[in-house]
Amino acid sequence: MELSPINMPCDEREPDRPAQPGTFPSREADVSAQLPGERCVDFPVSVVLPAGGTGERTGLQTPKQFCSFLGRPLISYTIQAFERVSWIQTIVVAVAKENMDLMMDIVQRFQHRKVRVVPGGSTRHRSICNGVLALGEEEEVEERSSAGRPKVVIIHDAVRPFVEEDFLHKIAIAAKEQGAAGAIRPLVSTVIATTSEGYLDHSLERAKFRASEMPQGFTYEVIRQAYERCTESDFEFGTECLHLALQYCGTNAKLIEGPPTLWKVTYKRDLAAAESIVKETLSRSACVLTGGLTQAVALAEALQKAAAALEMELDVIPDLQGDHVRYLFGAWNFIQVSVSRDDLSEVETLLLALQAENRALLHPLVVILVHLSCSEELSISQRVAQPAAIMDLASKAKLQNILLYGIQLHQSKDGDLWERSVLKVAEIASALIRERSPALVGQLLQA
Amino acid sequence: MELSPINMPCDEREPDRPAQPGTFPSREADVSAQLPGERCVDFPVSVVLPAGGTGERTGLQTPKQFCSFLGRPLISYTIQAFERVSWIQTIVVAVAKENMDLMMDIVQRFQHRKVRVVPGGSTRHRSICNGVLALGEEEEVEERSSAGRPKVVIIHDAVRPFVEEDFLHKIAIAAKEQGAAGAIRPLVSTVIATTSEGYLDHSLERAKFRASEMPQGFTYEVIRQAYERCTESDFEFGTECLHLALQYCGTNAKLIEGPPTLWKVTYKRDLAAAESIVKETLSRSACVLTGGLTQAVALAEALQKAAAALEMELDVIPDLQGDHVRYLFGAWNFIQVSVSRDDLSEVETLLLALQAENRALLHPLVVILVHLSCSEELSISQRVAQPAAIMDLASKAKLQNILLYGIQLHQSKDGDLWERSVLKVAEIASALIRERSPALVGQLLQA
Numbered sequence: 001m002e003l004s005p006i007n008m009p010c011d012e013r014e015p016d017r018p019a020q021p022g023t024f025p026s027r028e029a030d031v032s033a034q035l036p037g038e039r040c041v042d043f044p045v046s047v048v049l050p051a052g053g054t055g056e057r058t059g060l061q062t063p064k065q066f067c068s069f070l071g072r073p074l075i076s077y078t079i080q081a082f083e084r085v086s087w088i089q090t091i092v093v094a095v096a097k098e099n100m101d102l103m104m105d106i107v108q109r110f111q112h113r114k115v116r117v118v119p120g121g122s123t124r125h126r127s128i129c130n131g132v133l134a135l136g137e138e139e140e141v142e143e144r145s146s147a148g149r150p151k152v153v154i155i156h157d158a159v160r161p162f163v164e165e166d167f168l169h170k171i172a173i174a175a176k177e178q179g180a181a182g183a184i185r186p187l188v189s190t191v192i193a194t195t196s197e198g199y200l201d202h203s204l205e206r207a208k209f210r211a212s213e214m215p216q217g218f219t220y221e222v223i224r225q226a227y228e229r230c231t232e233s234d235f236e237f238g239t240e241c242l243h244l245a246l247q248y249c250g251t252n253a254k255l256i257e258g259p260p261t262l263w264k265v266t267y268k269r270d271l272a273a274a275e276s277i278v279k280e281t282l283s284r285s286a287c288v289l290t291g292g293l294t295q296a297v298a299l300a301e302a303l304q305k306a307a308a309a310l311e312m313e314l315d316v317i318p319d320l321q322g323d324h325v326r327y328l329f330g331a332w333n334f335i336q337v338s339v340s341r342d343d344l345s346e347v348e349t350l351l352l353a354l355q356a357e358n359r360a361l362l363h364p365l366v367v368i369l370v371h372l373s374c375s376e377e378l379s380i381s382q383r384v385a386q387p388a389a390i391m392d393l394a395s396k397a398k399l400q401n402i403l404l405y406g407i408q409l410h411q412s413k414d415g416d417l418w419e420r421s422v423l424k425v426a427e428i429a430s431a432l433i434r435e436r437s438p439a440l441v442g443q444l445l446q447a
Numbered sequence: 448m449e450l451s452p453i454n455m456p457c458d459e460r461e462p463d464r465p466a467q468p469g470t471f472p473s474r475e476a477d478v479s480a481q482l483p484g485e486r487c488v489d490f491p492v493s494v495v496l497p498a499g500g501t502g503e504r505t506g507l508q509t510p511k512q513f514c515s516f517l518g519r520p521l522i523s524y525t526i527q528a529f530e531r532v533s534w535i536q537t538i539v540v541a542v543a544k545e546n547m548d549l550m551m552d553i554v555q556r557f558q559h560r561k562v563r564v565v566p567g568g569s570t571r572h573r574s575i576c577n578g579v580l581a582l583g584e585e586e587e588v589e590e591r592s593s594a595g596r597p598k599v600v601i602i603h604d605a606v607r608p609f610v611e612e613d614f615l616h617k618i619a620i621a622a623k624e625q626g627a628a629g630a631i632r633p634l635v636s637t638v639i640a641t642t643s644e645g646y647l648d649h650s651l652e653r654a655k656f657r658a659s660e661m662p663q664g665f666t667y668e669v670i671r672q673a674y675e676r677c678t679e680s681d682f683e684f685g686t687e688c689l690h691l692a693l694q695y696c697g698t699n700a701k702l703i704e705g706p707p708t709l710w711k712v713t714y715k716r717d718l719a720a721a722e723s724i725v726k727e728t729l730s731r732s733a734c735v736l737t738g739g740l741t742q743a744v745a746l747a748e749a750l751q752k753a754a755a756a757l758e759m760e761l762d763v764i765p766d767l768q769g770d771h772v773r774y775l776f777g778a779w780n781f782i783q784v785s786v787s788r789d790d791l792s793e794v795e796t797l798l799l800a801l802q803a804e805n806r807a808l809l810h811p812l813v814v815i816l817v818h819l820s821c822s823e824e825l826s827i828s829q830r831v832a833q834p835a836a837i838m839d840l841a842s843k844a845k846l847q848n849i850l851l852y853g854i855q856l857h858q859s860k861d862g863d864l865w866e867r868s869v870l871k872v873a874e875i876a877s878a879l880i881r882e883r884s885p886a887l888v889g890q891l892l893q894a
Contacts, residue, residue: 178646180647182647184639184641185636187638188658188711188713189632189658189659189660190658190659190686190687190690191634191638191651191656191657191658191659192631192656192657192658192659192687192689192702193655193656194631194655194656194657194702195699198701198702198703199625199699199700199701199702200627200629200689200693200699200700200702201699202693203659203687203689203690204638204656206686208640208641209638209639209640209641209651210638210639210641211635211636211637211638211639212636212637212638212639212650213636239637239653240637240639240650242639242647242650243637243650246647246649252642252646252647252648253646253647254645254646255639255641255645255646255647256645260714263714263716264635266635267707267710269710269720269721269723269724270720272719272720272722272723272724273716273717273719273720273723274716275719276716276719276720276723277716277719387893391893427886428886428887430886431884431885431886431887435882435884437878437882438878439874439875439877439878440875440878440887440892442893443890443892443893444893445887445890446834446838446889446890446891
């Protein structure tokens with residue numbers, strides 16, 4: 001059956017997705033290894049994340065930066081995007097006083113190492129200013145940071161989680177050279193001037209204007225002076241740091257076109273979009289463990305082909321020994337193929353290894369037990385005992401942010417039947433990995 | 448265990464979601480009934496949807512308007528948003544010649560009744576102009592439309608699927624009165640002017656400017672004249688219809704602030720956002736069928752409470768007889784509670800009724816069989832026979848866009864155990880309804 005174009009998903013790799021999302025330190029590490037020195041920044045750079053919003057203005061119960069997807073608040077994703085960058089020293093997060101405890105809790109829970117939490121102000125500029133001043137005190141705060149006062153301060157929004165290292169690098173270098181630098185994007189809509197009565201006055205020539213986005217970078221001196229010199233009115237009503245640098249320091253910022261990944265989480269729909277980006281990136285590949293048994297290897301290789309058609313890459317390995325230990329540290333999805341009857345020991349070993357490494361700290365891991373039953377007839381104990389054991393194991397693993405599911409298929413000598421079963425295992429596994437549903441853990445699904 | 452704020456999802460009903468999404472004709476019908484005459488438009492209004500993009504410009508294989516989610520292309524959602532509005536007569540869709548067949552196929556497949564497909568032009572303005580001219584021919588096209596030439600033409604983007612009737616109403620009325628009207632939104636970013644060397648020149652005062660969005664409305668005369676009088680350069684490089692009306696007809700458009708739902712699907716992440724909005728709206732409630740049996744009613748009522756805590760509303764009814772037949776036409780999710788052993792006849796009857804009404808034409812329906820087994824010990828036949836029968840039924844239902852799943856739970860006299868089982872059924876049902884995963888149909892899940 002041919003796929004009709006109507007059913008074609010929008011499956012192109014597009015520019016709004018991070019190629020190396022900030023959320024994936026292990027992959028990022030690989031890339032750095034390939035490009036030695038290319039991103040080297042030889043001056044101190046720190047970051048200020050204004051996150052002082054309390055949601056009051058928008059009438060929300062939870063301010064956007066503290067809203068969660070996949071079990072983690074948005075601001076933690078953003079922090080991580082900076083934390084993984086080796087040349088960034090301190091990340092100052094300015095939050096409203098009533099959210100200080102919540103923020104400290106997030107820092108501790110997700111083990112953020114470079115973060116300093118300071119009280120925000122009543123407006124965006126006041127929060128940023130507090131963050132900048134806190135960086136100035138770094139010298140005094142001994143042992144807190146070896147960095148001292150930074151040369152360049154990068155300012156970013158807590159609600160833009162997908163900023164990438166290479167763009168941060170551009171901003172930092174340009175800020176050092178020019179005093180100030182900022183991300184811009186083409187305008188997505190025509191900008192129009194309105195009359196006071198609500199009629200069209202004129203429309204702007206789109207090519208001459210740009211949207212000012214984040215991140216922005218400043219030398220420490222420029223941003224500190226800008227805040228020292230600006231007025232109460234600027235603090236109260238202003239929103240644009242580049243404007244302050246121009247007006248109070250005479251610094252014309254260098255403008256750099258950023259990627260669409262810089263987009264800002266504004267509406268609830270944007271949280272769904274952010275979740276889908278993270279889920280998709282987590283779901284591109286999985287590691288299949290066979291134990292080296294012939295039957296299991298044959299099934300794993302058949303699964304590999306079927307999954308490729310579903311745009312998921314499977315790496316088939318016997319176990320996590322030797323060189324393959326890298327999967328223990330890098331993979332987000334594991335498929336354990338089992339041909340023995342009631343034996344969950346392989347999957348238990350895998351779960352223990354993952355827990356020992358605290359691998360599911362930042363993202364839920366998926367572990368799928370694919371159980372190949374070879375006898376044509378099932379014993380009753382097999383049908384009843386194993387599901388209960390898997391459910392039990394899954395309940396415990398879930399507490400560690402590991403999502404365990406089971407899929408059962410029957411060995412068949414009928415080639416067509418077998419092929420259909422394998423395809424079904426691949427479809428179910430792919431769906432489980434993409435959806436990462438906590439409600440379905442422990443289920444033993446039938447292929 | 449208390450929910451920590453970290454885990455709090457962003458659960459507020461927000462303004463980027465349609466209260467009455469265009470995708471839900473039955474609900475919309477209810478609302479119209481409540482507000483008789485309020486939205487009455489007593490002059491002919493038709494719509495032009497420029498959808499001529501071939502994806503070439505963005506390098507995509509599939510142009511955005513033809514990308515699908517939940518089995519239906521984006522443009523069909525947009526068409527439906529207009530089609531359900533009683534006072535809109537014709538929807539002219541202008542598509543590139545190479546996509547004419549695809550578009551006709553979509554119209555036929557999703558049974559769009561008000562659509563006329565015309566060839567688009569090489570630019571946005573040329574496509575809109577073709578659409579407007581096609582509306583002018585309406586008089587000549589006998590029997591095609593009883594409407595004749597429209598008084599007002601609404602122009603909209605094929606990739607803004609969530610436009611609502613009350614806003615269309617405002618645009619239509621203002622267009623008739625003023626000659627032209629358009630949706631505006633506050634600017635989301637500071638707009639800045641750049642020097643030719645890529646430095647900041649100045650930033651615009653945000654309060655004085657607005658983003659021009661869609662829909663826009665024009666009297667037929669104004670939009671036709673604007674296109675008759677404009678230049679080749681306008682056709683080639685222009686993007687703003689309001690600008691043409693001002694320049695060539697002297698018509699200052701009335702600008703009306705639109706809701707955030709007018710947002711445009713631009714990136715792949717936006718498709719995920721659109722999908723999440725539709726999924727969420729489809730998942731707010733479900734209809735529980737008990738057959739009237741005491742045990743089933745008790746379970747259904749317990750489920751109702753558990754689901755309420757998961758923010759899903761369950762309506763418990765015995766069957767679809769009498770007044771309850773309205774659920775057959777309005778609900779998107781059905782939970783059939785069954786206490787009999789191997790009997791799938793109730794769910795089969797439900798599936799037949801849904802198929803007879805072609806209820807899953809526009810959205811996949813979810814049907815969940817909740818099977819309450821009352822004997823403590825299970826017979827072998829029960830464990831083996833029923834799963835196969837459910838899988839078989841599910842495979843057939845899937846062909847009709849109905850997603851059938853099973854959940855099994857055991858009656859227990861232990862109050863705590865029973866409560867946990869009921870909660871688990873609610874969690875699993877809620878996850879199945881929200882995720883609408885085709886890969887998991889036919890599974891018999893354990894609570």
